[in-house]
Amino acid sequence: MTVKQQQGRISASHRLRWRPLDIAVGAGLGAVSGLIYWLASLLASWIFPLMTALLPGAAALLHGVFYFPCTLSLLILRKPGAAVYVGIIGVLVEILPGNAYNVPMILVEAIVEALCAELAFGIFRYRRWTLGTTVLGGILIALVYNAFLLAFYYQGVSLLSPRGIIGTVCELISGVVLAGLVSWFLFRAIGSTGALDRLASGQDVRQV
Numbered sequence: 094m095t096v097k098q099q100q101g102r103i104s105a106s107h108r109l110r111w112r113p114l115d116i117a118v119g120a121g122l123g124a125v126s127g128l129i130y131w132l133a134s135l136l137a138s139w140i141f142p143l144m145t146a147l148l149p150g151a152a153a154l155l156h157g158v159f160y161f162p163c164t165l166s167l168l169i170l171r172k173p174g175a176a177v178y179v180g181i182i183g184v185l186v187e188i189l190p191g192n193a194y195n196v197p198m199i200l201v202e203a204i205v206e207a208l209c210a211e212l213a214f215g216i217f218r219y220r221r222w223t224l225g226t227t228v229l230g231g232i233l234i235a236l237v238y239n240a241f242l243l244a245f246y247y248q249g250v251s252l253l254s255p256r257g258i259i260g261t262v263c264e265l266i267s268g269v270v271l272a273g274l275v276s277w278f279l280f281r282a283i284g285s286t287g288a289l290d291r292l293a294s295g296q297d298v299r300q301v
Contacts, residue, residue, distance in 0.1 A: 108171075109219060114291060115170050122169065123179040126162035127186025133158045134187070134194065150259030156238065157231070157271025159202075163210035164230040164276040169283070169294050173219055176207035198245070205241060209233040210272075222294065228273035235268025 133155075141152040166179035180203040188196055213230035214221070239261050243250060250256050281298055289295025 108293075109173055111172055111174075115172055115175075118292065119166065119170055119175060119178050120182055122162065122166050123182025124186050126166075126179060126183035127189075129162070130159060130183055130187040131190060148259065149256045150261075151263055153239070153260045153263035154267050155271075156264060157235070157267035157275075160206040160210075160234050160238065160268075161231075161272040161276045163207050163234060164213075164227050164272050165280055167210055167214050167230070168222060168227060168276060168280040169289060169292065171219065171222060171292070171294050173211065173215065176210040177204060180204060180207040202238070202241065206234050206238055209237050222297070224273075224277045227277045228269055231268035231270075231272030231274075231276070232265065233268075234272055235264045238268075239264040 137155070140155070144152040144154070162179055162183060163176040166175045181200070184200050184203045210230040210233070213226055213233050217226060243252060243257065252261065280294070283289060284295045284298030287295070287299065290299060
């Protein structure tokens, strides 16, 4: 191995290493995400049935509210495991005031969604922090979460049935818009305020 290759490996290791600052920022993101999950769950209890009554499967349009922090946390922290870390903290915060859902199941959902986001950025070795990669993350989450719902919640619904097709399309729209576009522009907006200047992501935003 050449000296240049060794320096490259050291640089990559330093870039991806978690610092106390990253841990603290991730914990804050997780806490905020948990509050969003909790509020969204309350609203979903009456909004989702209404949307389903109007068009079965349409409620999936809002599912991205529950997983957009996966892509947002990776954009901000730029560390492997950021989505999983923030997602787990988010679930723990969500259940503190009480939750009507099965706790082990929502924890599994959060980890699965986070791993999908990690995959999108991991494909590029955590080097490409672009809108395209973020949208890819949203698409992967949407596809896997849709399959998860059909397998564990809607066993009687076929993927190729009208309800299954509508739900899948709406899930993909939600993934692209909320976990992709909204996460990206929210990250850019936060970064432009200077709040992320101590992080590499914030410095990149401010340099543009």
